[in-house]
Amino acid sequence: MKQQIHQLMHSNRQLICFFILFNSMAAFGQVYTGPIAKPTSGYGSEGTYTLAIESFTNPNFPTENIRIYYPSGITSSVPTLFYSHGYGGSDPLHVIGLLSFFAKKGYAIVFVPYQTNGVSINDRYVNLTAGFRKAARDYPTIIDTTRVGFLGHSFGGGATIGVSHTCFTENNWGQNGRFICPSAQWYSFNITQTELQTFPLDTKMLTFIYTTDSVNDHRMATEIFSNINIPSAEKDFIRVVPSTVSGYDYTTEHDMPTTYAAFDALDYYAYYRLIDALCDYTFNGSLAGKDVALGNGSTNQITMPSGMANLLQTDMPVAVFPESIYGFKCSVLANPRQEYCNSNLTLTEASLNDSQIFIFPNPALSSFSVRYPNQNFSLEILDGSGSKIYEKNKITEQVIVSMETFPKGLYLVKMILENGDLLTEKLIKE
Structure with a gap:
């Protein structure tokens, strides 16, 4: 009887824990x-x-x-x-x-x-x-x-x-x-x-x-x-x-x-x-x-x-973005393995996967290029508030965008491919 009571209490505890977790998920919008x-x-x-x-x-x-x-x-x-x-x-x-x-x-x-x-x-x-x-x-x-x-x-x-x-x-x-x-x-x-x-x-x-x-x-x-x-x-x-x-x-x-x-x-x-x-x-x-x-x-x-x-x-990863965009950088002394970091290593255009937007440079100063080699595409750029500030259609392979009038900050680059796929990437103007 003592063992049965213990098993019942154990089962009830599991059930209670489950309902607490389930209700907490709902309460915090975890759906x-x-x-x-x-x-x-x-x-x-x-x-x-x-x-x-x-x-x-x-x-x-x-x-x-x-x-x-x-x-x-x-x-x-x-x-x-x-x-x-x-x-x-x-x-x-x-x-x-x-x-x-x-x-x-x-x-x-x-x-x-x-x-x-x-x-x-x-x-x-x-x-x-x-x-x-x-x-x-x-x-x-x-x-x-x-x-x-x-x-x-x-x-x-x-x-x-x-x-x-x-x-x-x-x-x-x-x-x-x-x-x-x-x-x-x-x-x-x-x-x-x-x-x-x-x-x-x-x-x-x-x-x-x-x-x-x-x-x-x-x-x-x-x-x-x-x-x-x-x-x-x-x-x-x-x-x-x-x-x-x-x-x-x-x-x-x-x-x-x-x-x-x-x-x-x-x-x-x-x-x-x-x-x-x-x-x-x-x-x-x-x-x-x-x-x-x-x-x-x-x-x-x-x-x-x-x-x-x-x-x-x-199987041979290399860095895509410059260290400057990160809060915690690999090459700082706080990293016990900083000697194995190469802060100048960035992904070259030739080695990029074709399914990815290529933006260079990022961060940018006065201009940047967007390239996609396999399909024509349209391009939109949104500012931090979500407002569209740039649009260009029917681009073949590459376009260079001037940022002279863009304030410093974070932007969203949206590429719409001919097949309807949408690719996005963040861009920083320094």
Whole structure:
């Protein structure tokens, strides 16, 4: 009887946690938006499991519990993802869309809050590592440490590298499957160049950057990706491109993919879909999963829904934009790996993917050029208030736009292709 009461209380606690989270999502407007629906089948589609939650004290941050999101009713441990949140994102509601998605797909996902005030960067790394280890140690019937993935965003994206290396090499996690997946990453601490060259060779890697992210310099992601010893066949570098469909902006700012920001098709098709496939490849050996997650630019990997710009994939990433547009630059002394950054490295016109707007220079002073080699296009430029200040139709390949009369600031460049596709890019006038 005592055990039955305990089980009933445990089930009720999970149910209460679920309803609190669900109602909180609604209260904060965390609902799916935009004209393009979620995927209904395949990778990126919703799972069939019911969400369950375990919540327990975080020894290094007692006011913020560690949580495990996992599929209800499991009878043995499941592959587990360890998520490192961005700076100040200790509330799991920031990424509840992601947490619930992967739990309902059949995986456990561990969320460890860390302090952002009054502690050192090393303290945060220690908190994350200790929290992940505690979850694995205390919940072996949920967490399978032989099949693991490490995900992180912003500060957590940078931390993912060092934290995963520690768990791979010191705890031997992931001997039956392991991957790392940083996005929009900040500086990476607690990882030396030597250690970066000693990741287990069976590690997979998927890196995301976002085109209009002006917070973290893309060079932070490119240099880690280029220096890590993971074979090219087992890693891909993805740049997510913004789109506008039926007047709705699918934006690729720094905070993607957070549920507090726009929660839409971009999250599902660009992010959840690829990681869903990466899990299937890493944990089950699925070649279909590899083609989507690490497809080296395959059609199945980069294709987005009609009207949305395709993903851009590369195995040899280089910086597209100058360091001056970013809040946190790669080459500053605050970056422990600044010696591996090259602030002068920019993408050349010849190496650009043809599906992308090419604007040069950006930032601009008195003029800039817009080029698209494969189709005629029309061009519109909007100022910061959304007002159209420039328009030109039936452009063949390239146009040069004078900015002499434009005030300094941020502008939106919109290119409408002959086939009806809409591409957008931000432009700064200095």
